[in-house]
Amino acid sequence: MLTIYSPVQRTHQPAYVVKQGERSASFDVPERVDSILAALNKQELGPVIAPDDAGLEPIRAVHDTGMIEYLMTAYERQNAEAGVSTPVFPTFFPPPGQRRHPGCFEGQKGFYCTNMGVPINEDTWKATLASAHCAIAGARHMQSGESCVYALCRPPGHHAGPDFFGGYCYLNNAAIAAQVLRENGERVAILDIDYHHGNGTQAIFYAESGAWYGSLHIDPGTDYPFFAGYADEVGIGAGEGTNWNVPLSPGTGQGRYLSALKTLLVRLTAFNPQWLIVSAGFDTYIGDPIGTFQLTTAGFNKVGRRIRTLNIPTLVVQEGGYCIPDLGRNVAAFLKGLADFKQSD
């Protein structure tokens, strides 16, 4: 299996985020990537190649131009205008019903950013761009005939919407890849197995009939992203019926999880997509410091094998997963389940 990764992504090293008004360690550290790369190598999962520079065009097909410009320039603008070199954090957010775009930098900081978990450091933009380029390269390799590619994206993407970002995510890698795969009108399904609902991905495709989004995740009434991800969010307009949220209770075990996955895959199959993108988070792991679900390494292998039975060309896009010692072997177990055609289900 082909893996796409750029060492530039490692330069994004958030020193801290802000939680409940206090500095707090970020779980999205570069060591996550080290764990994954070591496991891919050890388990001989195939070559790791760097992505081509795909420019901004495929990103503009998903995200607001103003937000891209903001992400690209925020760190420098803060240094130039405010004379500081700390990471960029917002302070003021748009109230309900009031969201005019302000001319000044301080206002723009809260216009796009939705929480205190996405600081912008000196290297954030270049790592984010490289991460998006991995997803784009993955999509291009699929179009060239690969049946299964792994885009080792970091920072992750599924909490980034058309004109907002948050929750460790700046650009929506999975959605950007989906738009590349849809360029000739193909039908694309995005299956999100991260612990958290991908509220950004949902927002991007909510009114689209040609893109399907389905997610298994912690009940947003109990955990991030809180304000979306409920079961009654089914899409609107032409997109009605193409959005499937399956919120699960805190502490959900592997049996219950796999059963919910099976049902969701039936919905996915009914959509009859030409391409499948998996937003693959591993914070559903029993040992994850953020999540509460009970999946084991063997469980991730089963999830991969279940998805393989769909027999749809599949691009895997890395999302969350924060148990660094076990993250690599969980990713590898999943990818092996997904790609190893010698195994049977």
Next chain:
Amino acid sequence: MLTIYSPVQRTHQPAYVVKQGERSASFDVPERVDSILAALNKQELGPVIAPDDAGLEPIRAVHDTGMIEYLMTAYERQNAEAGVSTPVFPTFFPPPGQRRHPGCFEGQKGFYCTNMGVPINEDTWKATLASAHCAIAGARHMQSGESCVYALCRPPGHHAGPDFFGGYCYLNNAAIAAQVLRENGERVAILDIDYHHGNGTQAIFYAESGAWYGSLHIDPGTDYPFFAGYADEVGIGAGEGTNWNVPLSPGTGQGRYLSALKTLLVRLTAFNPQWLIVSAGFDTYIGDPIGTFQLTTAGFNKVGRRIRTLNIPTLVVQEGGYCIPDLGRNVAAFLKGLADFKQSD
């Protein structure tokens, strides 16, 4: 002139706010009230009386029940559920188009709160309630025949909307008083002379034909509240034409300010209100640490005298103003201009 104030308001002592991800001193300190009370006493501006307990009913006439409940219980809930005793700060805010009400406390923290400048401490709710009760008592005294009353509200209120709060404000004292004064269908005008646009007040009355809101303030494209307060926000539906925003440039001088006030008072007069409420902020002062306008103490006297020429019964509701050494004399100069019938304009 009658002043309404409760010593309970002094108990709200925010140890810090969060700016750009860092702890920062709050400008809304209890010493603001000390400065005002000392000046009122020195300049013999009349009695200071405590408000009656007006309960929650007049507050529910303006604010969402869920938000009131949240403000009332947040500090205790944080202690009980998260086991900490730091002030309550939100971390996650609703993205555009996604604002489901989450069941859990952590989600609710960002559902109502719009920025990092409104920590909830142990005494915040009781001080906030006392502040709102001052405004209500002021309105009741007006209904009993007073022609000019000063509600020494703190915390201030004009950034609190129907279901949001922010910018040092938790409940909208001026709007609550306005609803009391409107109880028999009277027409009420709210003139906001704080340095910042009163985005909460605007939101509350934006679709109302019987309440007029007019504000002179710093261009929101350059300063808080950033996302509302522009000149083209004129009201909607039945309220179209009853909202007047006059954004002024950074550094606006007294001449330009008084001229803009004169124009705004013409619009106010055309509305023909039975009652006038002044959202009185003094952060337009030349020495204010937050504002950039150039008003002097004598200028505030002129503003008061201009408003007096309208000859409408007037309730003054305290909003911002952070130059503590001069705040009291600025308030007194304004009130004297407004109420001293021996002076002529």
